[in-house]
Amino acid sequence: MATPQSTASQDNAPGKSKKLEQITFRFCSECSNMLYPKEDEDAHKLQFTCRTCQYTEDAQTTCVFRNILNTSAGETAGVTQDVGSDPTVSDDLSPVVCLCCGIVIPCLLPRSNKACPACSHEEAVFFQSQQRSAETGMKLFYVCCECGHIFT
Incomplete structure (x- = not known):
């Protein structure tokens, strides 16, 4: 099963495995609707925009979705x-x-x-x-x- 996670790590100490932080939904500070990812085509930056009131804020990270597969294909390749x-x-x-x-x-x-x-x-x-x-x-x-x- 896949889980959405961001690429921002919480602990980058040597010898420790990276722990990926969970991606969260963002909400508009003006009307409380969900913000959607959008590219600022002039500045080539990722932003989050409200589809209702057009409120926009810059994204803190460029990761919107990360698909981590928890299983790998074995030699039987999916045979149950x-x-x-x-x-x-x-x-x-x-x-x-x-x-x-x-x-x-x-x-x-x-x-x-x-x-x-x-x-x-x-x-x-x-x-x-x-x-x-x-x-x-x-x-x-x-x-x-x-x-x-x-x-x-």
Whole structure:
């Protein structure tokens, strides 16, 4: 999940991690409506302006929004533990037939009788995923249909 934060740090001491201060909404001192970011095109400065009464003040910092991602993409690249029970990849579906050519379109992940190391269940869906760079090969991942454990 992302959180809006400013780039202004509260503690720049060496050896300490920077703590980012939260971005806050600004309000008009004349009519109490919210101020919106706007560029002063002549001075090329960031300002906050009221859309109701045109009150304007200079911004204290140039940061309006900072998007910090709290998770990084791992080697399974967003595959969730629920993939084994996803009805769109289940073999319980009736086959989908192309209306143009009549060919059956498979709508399921392949399944294997590989035992799960977490719960010993004997059914898992599997998929291949490219590793971090193009020089490395594809890696096979299994997702247990019982407990959702992802293993190789």
